[in-house]
Amino acid sequence: MKYIMALLFFISSLAAFNFNISDSTITNGRTAIIIFDKEKSVNYEKLVVGKRSYRVFNHPLNSKKMYALLPVSYYKKPTTQKVEVFYKKSNKKLSKTLFFKIEDGKYPKETIEVQKSKVNPKSKEVKQRTAKEYAEAMKIYGTVTPKNYVRSKYIVPMDSKITSSFGKARIYNSTLNGYHSGTDFRAKIGTPIIASNDGKVVLAQNRFYSGNSIIVDHGQGIYTCYYHMSEFSVKEGDMVRKGEVIGLSGDTGRITGPHLHFSARVGGLQVDPLQLITLLNENLY
Numbered sequence: 001m002k003y004i005m006a007l008l009f010f011i012s013s014l015a016a017f018n019f020n021i022s023d024s025t026i027t028n029g030r031t032a033i034i035i036f037d038k039e040k041s042v043n044y045e046k047l048v049v050g051k052r053s054y055r056v057f058n059h060p061l062n063s064k065k066m067y068a069l070l071p072v073s074y075y076k077k078p079t080t081q082k083v084e085v086f087y088k089k090s091n092k093k094l095s096k097t098l099f100f101k102i103e104d105g106k107y108p109k110e111t112i113e114v115q116k117s118k119v120n121p122k123s124k125e126v127k128q129r130t131a132k133e134y135a136e137a138m139k140i141y142g143t144v145t146p147k148n149y150v151r152s153k154y155i156v157p158m159d160s161k162i163t164s165s166f167g168k169a170r171i172y173n174s175t176l177n178g179y180h181s182g183t184d185f186r187a188k189i190g191t192p193i194i195a196s197n198d199g200k201v202v203l204a205q206n207r208f209y210s211g212n213s214i215i216v217d218h219g220q221g222i223y224t225c226y227y228h229m230s231e232f233s234v235k236e237g238d239m240v241r242k243g244e245v246i247g248l249s250g251d252t253g254r255i256t257g258p259h260l261h262f263s264a265r266v267g268g269l270q271v272d273p274l275q276l277i278t279l280l281n282e283n284l285y
């Protein structure tokens, strides 16, 4: 009897909490969500994946639940990914290990042949400028605002044809040189761009590659970005509402023709923005 009691206790302490995972298989460049049931005496703290960690937040609309997002880098190779959930139960520090399968997104490849000298035609000034802009951006994306500004479903920034989707691998002269980091919307110069959701404008600036760029912080580590704009109608520090016009599309930055490049970051990682929006809308709002 004693033995059975001990065994039962062992099993119940293993089943420490209830949770739901959007998908146990995640494609590189995409995001998964874990929804936890709030339980008395259990405090969820974070998910740890390798060197990265992601916080667990209150569900925006359901007071009985909490959530954590699990973004996967585009460069992650297919593998079984270990995710450790850290939590406290009656003030005792515990963790539980979950496993995810990372799958290859099999993104299409785009081969571009250019003169060798033009693959990386950067002067010292340009290098300094792009390095500074990169550092500024990474500082923003690495900042997790604890507050969630969002209360309802995300929307796309413009009702227009998608001309290039996220993840297309770009090969210059047979060397893989990055990938398409967002979703492009067809837009002639001067087309209004709207905020995908409520948030705070944390960057409204001209940058070398992305031209006139806006970054909106939606809180809890989620950012949306709007590039190559011709005009801004908001400035850094402004609070914006979902659907509010934040500026006009253009052809600024290093591009060949006018369009809107829309992208998103979660926990510092660049992810497919449309998949992220769908995931959040289906699971949180």
Ligand SMILES: [Zn+2]
Residues within 6 Å of the ligand: 164, 180, 181, 182, 183, 184, 260, 261, 262
């Ligand atoms: Zn683009």
